[in-house]
Amino acid sequence: MSVETVDVVVVGTGFGGAIPAYNLAAGGASVVMLERGPEMATEDFAHDLQVGTYTRYVDLINGDGVQVVAGNCVGGSSVVYFAASLRAPSFVFDRTGSTGRRRLWPAALTRAELDPWYDRVEETLPVAQQTWDDVPYAGGVWAAACRNAGHTCNPVPLAVDLPRCTNCNWMLSGCRFDAKRSMLLNYLPAARAHGAQVRPLHEVQLVGPATTPGYRYRVDYTVVDPSDYRLVQGAGSIEAKIVIMAAGAMGTPVILQRSAAALGGVPSAVGRYFSPNGDRVSMAVLDEEKLGSVLGLEREPGVAYEAFHIGKPIGSMSYDFLDGRLPEFERFGLQQIYFPSITNVLPEDGTGAEPQWFGVDKKTLSARWRSWLTVLALTEDDNEGVFGPPPPTGNFVRAAPTASVTTLSYRPNAATLRGWERSDAEIRAIIEKDGLGRHLSWVGGQPSLSAHPLSSCRIGDDPATSALTSDHELRGSPGLFVTDGSAVPTSLTVNPSLTIAALAERASVAIARCAAEAGIAVTAGVPAPGSA
Amino acid sequence: MSSDAALSRRRLLQIVSAAALTLPLTGLRMPAARADVLPRSLDAETLTLEAWSDTMVPGEKRSPDDRAIAGVAAGPGAVQAGAVDMMRFGPVGLAPAVPALAAGLNAEAVRYAATVGVLPDPTVPPFVGLPFEHRTGLALQLLDTGRPDQLVWYGLAGIAMLAFHTAGHLSTPDAVRSGHPGLAWLDFPQPDADGLWRYPVFSYRRRLARPHPRTTRTGQPA
Numbered sequence: 203m204s205v206e207t208v209d210v211v212v213v214g215t216g217f218g219g220a221i222p223a224y225n226l227a228a229g230g231a232s233v234v235m236l237e238r239g240p241e242m243a244t245e246d247f248a249h250d251l252q253v254g255t256y257t258r259y260v261d262l263i264n265g266d267g268v269q270v271v272a273g274n275c276v277g278g279s280s281v282v283y284f285a286a287s288l289r290a291p292s293f294v295f296d297r298t299g300s301t302g303r304r305r306l307w308p309a310a311l312t313r314a315e316l317d318p319w320y321d322r323v324e325e326t327l328p329v330a331q332q333t334w335d336d337v338p339y340a341g342g343v344w345a346a347a348c349r350n351a352g353h354t355c356n357p358v359p360l361a362v363d364l365p366r367c368t369n370c371n372w373m374l375s376g377c378r379f380d381a382k383r384s385m386l387l388n389y390l391p392a393a394r395a396h397g398a399q400v401r402p403l404h405e406v407q408l409v410g411p412a413t414t415p416g417y418r419y420r421v422d423y424t425v426v427d428p429s430d431y432r433l434v435q436g437a438g439s440i441e442a443k444i445v446i447m448a449a450g451a452m453g454t455p456v457i458l459q460r461s462a463a464a465l466g467g468v469p470s471a472v473g474r475y476f477s478p479n480g481d482r483v484s485m486a487v488l489d490e491e492k493l494g495s496v497l498g499l500e501r502e503p504g505v506a507y508e509a510f511h512i513g514k515p516i517g518s519m520s521y522d523f524l525d526g527r528l529p530e531f532e533r534f535g536l537q538q539i540y541f542p543s544i545t546n547v548l549p550e551d552g553t554g555a556e557p558q559w560f561g562v563d564k565k566t567l568s569a570r571w572r573s574w575l576t577v578l579a580l581t582e583d584d585n586e587g588v589f590g591p592p593p594p595t596g597n598f599v600r601a602a603p604t605a606s607v608t609t610l611s612y613r614p615n616a617a618t619l620r621g622w623e624r625s626d627a628e629i630r631a632i633i634e635k636d637g638l639g640r641h642l643s644w645v646g647g648q649p650s651l652s653a654h655p656l657s658s659c660r661i662g663d664d665p666a667t668s669a670l671t672s673d674h675e676l677r678g679s680p681g682l683f684v685t686d687g688s689a690v691p692t693s694l695t696v697n698p699s700l701t702i703a704a705l706a707e708r709a710s711v712a713i714a715r716c717a718a719e720a721g722i723a724v725t726a727g728v729p730a731p732g733s734a
Numbered sequence: 735m736s737s738d739a740a741l742s743r744r745r746l747l748q749i750v751s752a753a754a755l756t757l758p759l760t761g762l763r764m765p766a767a768r769a770d771v772l773p774r775s776l777d778a779e780t781l782t783l784e785a786w787s788d789t790m791v792p793g794e795k796r797s798p799d800d801r802a803i804a805g806v807a808a809g810p811g812a813v814q815a816g817a818v819d820m821m822r823f824g825p826v827g828l829a830p831a832v833p834a835l836a837a838g839l840n841a842e843a844v845r846y847a848a849t850v851g852v853l854p855d856p857t858v859p860p861f862v863g864l865p866f867e868h869r870t871g872l873a874l875q876l877l878d879t880g881r882p883d884q885l886v887w888y889g890l891a892g893i894a895m896l897a898f899h900t901a902g903h904l905s906t907p908d909a910v911r912s913g914h915p916g917l918a919w920l921d922f923p924q925p926d927a928d929g930l931w932r933y934p935v936f937s938y939r940r941r942l943a944r945p946h947p948r949t950t951r952t953g954q955p956a
Contacts, residue, residue: 249907249930251900254825264885289954324952331953334941338933345943355943359953369936378930499938511923512933521946521955535955543920546899547892556874560790560891562807568899571920602827605889648879696955 207414208234209722211421211442212398213406213457216278217703218686219448220389221323224731225710226444227396229724231717234440235398236421238405238449238597239274240428242281247376251544256375257604263452264605268478268587268612268650271374272452274431276402279450280384280699281376283653284539285361286516287329288696289313289320289704293526293533297692300531300584300617306691308663308672319704326730327383329700330364332357332517338369339501339509340575341517343488344538346497348520351632355520358537361699362514369513371540392731403428403435406449406457407595409682410464412441416721418681419445424595432600443720444681444713448706451476451655451688452608453597458659458669458676458684460592469669469677472659476587476610478652480534480693482579482622483541484629485549487570488639496636508572515540516697523628524695531621535580535695536629543571548644548651559646567642575639579625583693585657587612612650654698659688661705673712674705681720685709778859779836780818785862786839787817787894789869791916801858804866810898810915817894820903826893835890846872905929 209231212223219235227233239259248255259275260282273279292313297306323329330336337345337357348355361383368379380387394400408422420441427433447454455473462468493499493506501509519537526533551563590609593599598608614622630641644651662668665677674689676682685706687698694701714726784802793811795803803813822829836859843860846868847853854863861869876887896902898916901909907929910917925931948956 249925251902251906252825252904253820253823253896253902257825289950291955329952335937335939337938337942338936339938342938342940342942349943353943354946356945356949356953368930368932368934370931370933372931497942501938509936512936518943521949524946524955543899543922544896544902546920547895557870560873560895561870562792565791565807565809565811565898565919568920571922603825604827605885607885 205414205420206438206440207417208232208440208442209724210234210444210446210717211236211419211440212446212448213421214278214448214450214453214686215276215390215400216273216280216385216448216450216686217699218450218689218706219278219446220280220385220393221703221706222446222448222683222685222710222713223398224389224393224396225707225728226714226717226724227393227398228728229714229726231444231722231724233393233398234442235393235400236404236406236423237276237278237400237402238426238431238453239276239402241276241400241402242376244378244380247378249370249372249375249378251542253604259376260374261606262604263598263608265608265610265612265648267648268610268652269648270452270478270608270610270655271651271653272450272655276400277385277390281386282374283384283699284373284515284697285382286537286697287324287327287359287361287700289317290694290696290701291524291526294692294694297530297582299692300615304664306662306667308661310672311661316701316704316708319707320700322707322730323700323703326388326732327361329359329361331359332364336364337517338513339507340513340540341538343493343497343499343507343575344577345518346499347632347635347638348536350497350638351635353520353522353632355518358516358519360514360516367514371511371513371515372542373515374542388731405431405596407460408464409445409447409457409461414441416443417441418443418720421445430603443722444683444717446713447659447682447684448686449597450686451658452610454684454686454688455589455658456592456597459589465679465682467678469665471665471667471669473589474658475585475660475667476589476612476658477583477585477656477690477693478587478612478650479654479656479698480579480581480583480618480621480695481650481652481654482581482625483539483548483576483644483651484579484626485574485576485642485644486633486639487552487567487642488573488575489637490573492636492638496638510540510572510574513540523625531582531584531617532624533582533695534621534625536625536632537578537580539576539578541576546571548646549642550645552640552642575633577629579622579629580695580697581618581621581625581693582695583618583621584615585692586615586618587658589658614649654687656687656690656693656698659684660691661689662691674709675712675716681716683709683713779833781862782836782839782859783818783821783832784813785869786873786890787812787897789866789873790817790891790894791815791898792866801862804869806866809919812894812898812916815898815901815914815916816903817897820893820897821890823903826903828889828893835886842872842876846875
């Protein structure tokens with residue numbers, strides 16, 4: 203029996219998968235997308251914290267020293283992201299890391315080089331500029347506190363249909379109102395309109411050489427049970443001339459590690475140099491009286507704030523420390539953010555005594571939940587993360603439906619810790635100036651909690667530290683590309699979705715050229731979705 | 735062999751051990767009603783899990799002779815919020831391991847008591863028999879990130895806290911409407927009639943800070 207063949211297999215359907223899938227399908231290639239998660243309809247995105255609802259498509263993955271939040275559904279993390287759509291500052295592309303010797307990004311890549319691709323993504327999603335009328339209360343409080351401390355603060359550009367948005371603050375659960383511009387609303391339907399197939403619940407296990415003449419790679423997958431992803435309902439293979447890995451930074455390096463023998467080896471940089479994007483979350487409990495008397499805020503008569511739960515999760519951000527004149531590791535974005543109460547286990551209670559994150563004092567703190575404010579510092583880490591040997595199947599071990607464990611370990615080094623200390627100090631200075639509130643650390647989890655897993659299979663010019671060429675091709679494996687967050691060389695000091703998307707757009711041109719050379723009738727440089 | 739590789743193998747073993755806790759039972763296809771909470775009784779296991787939950791989010795005693803709840807804080811705690819129900823809630827995936835975890839807590843309580851020189855009340859399970867400060871002391875030991883089994887105890891702690899802070903074993907709209915003690919403690923807002931949240935009024939609608947001078951035309955950092 204012959205194996206199924208197709209021009210292009212795309213592993214994953216998030217930003218990194220949907221964008222090249224669209225470009226190649228629109229260019230004329232046959233495309234199959236394999237997605238390990240389920241396909242959710244808009245009405246499936248319930249406003250519900252009951253385990254078994256959002257946990258069907260949001261994974262919390264525990265590593266050693268790091269916890270990662272990632273999407274697990276058609277549309278990938280774009281379905282559960284908070285839609286902050288920011289371009290990486292210019293200095294990011296010149297980062298050298300703590301070695302200080304060699305630029306980590308390919309020489310061909312600068313902010314100016316990427317700007318046209320950012321433009322294209324912003325027009326396609328599309329990205330909206332929030333005015334101050336659009337910034338929810340929590341973002342307003344952060345902006346006013348920044349101003350009070352002598353800092354600037356900007357409304358954050360969002361991939362959100364602002365008039366349609368209800369400010370429900372349930373973005374981690376997807377968007378019930380089709381207001382958040384995930385891949386479900388743009389690139390994926392456009393790819394499907396050009397014939398691309400999306401196959402949910404197909405978990406890719408291995409990439410190896412094809413057996414069909416004229417095809418390069420065989421992709422082996424299992425079909426998982428929708429009610430328990432640990433149970434296998436079937437298995438299969440598909441062969442392709444081009445394979446695009448976009449399983450996310452928690453998936454792509456693991457699949458490639460497992461495929462090393464079958465592929466005749468993979469670069470040593472696969473599974474190394476992981477970055478949690480320098481994410482550093484902390485929070486404040488605010489003094490409502492001071493918000494009124496010092497900042498002049500009033501939400502309704504007699505109430506200054508008490509609105510932690512209202513809004514879009516990301517409202518405002520200070521760009522003051524995104525300054526290329528500052529030393530590397532001392533540059534960071536400071537962003538107001540909201541997480542649902544599933545993260546309430548994490549903040550310290552503020553007493554400085556044990557126990558720090560549970561017990562009587564923590565409960566007392568929780569009674570002021572509406573006066574909390576969460577701040578995300580997006581710092582420059584040093585790509586210290588390393589994946590251990592891959593598990594037998596899957597991207598990580600699902601110990602229980604709600605407990606996933608990865609072989610990833612992360613130990614922040616002195617350079618990263620310096621960035622965390624600097625950003626902590628700046629947030630504390632802003633929050634505690636004039637007694638606006640009390641700055642509290644997140645101590646109830648791993649040292650690093652990231653919703654922005656990056657690198658571990660990155661583009662670059664140095665084969666020792668980058669698994670991919672500047673065109674996103676895996677070194678030593680012609681026609682095998684990586685276009686997801688794992689290809690991003692460094693932390694970005696901003697939320698990474700727009701950069702992942704822009705890089706995927708840029709890579710799509712090179713992939714299409716490679717596909718044409720492999721005999722696929724495909725045109726490079728097709729119009730963006732909706733623009734033709 | 736590098737120490738990195740050795741560490742990774744150790745880590746993998748930890749993961750497999752954690753998985754072994756629940757995986758042998760995953761082949762059991764529970765009926766559709768598996769999401770239902772298992773029967774609850776005030777047996778030694780339940781008392782132990784309640785005492786652990788009360789250590790995480792302390793509450794007031796349900797009655798003067800309540801043994802599981804230490805009664806060190808006013809208002810409801812994790813027990814009242816349904817922590818033990820959540821530990822046994824099918825979709826969480828911990829239910830098969832719950833008896834072993836309760837037994838483990840009691841074994842650890844015996845070890846702890848001997849180490850610090852306290853005598854647990856012998857009329858109740860050892861963890862329940864510890865005074866509150868010693869329940870906390872043991873919890874701090876079990877939740878120390880240096881322990882190889884820390885992830886297991888962290889999971890049990892997390893569920894107790896999630897029961898209080900999210901009512902994770904219940905439909906959130908239903909839980910809020912029915913006055914779930916934890917969500918009420920947070921002053922979690924009420925949903926609209928259709929079980930969804932919407933905030934038509936959400937912004938101060940004022941310019942509250944000066945934007946960065948190098949902001950691009952489209953609001954981006956330079």
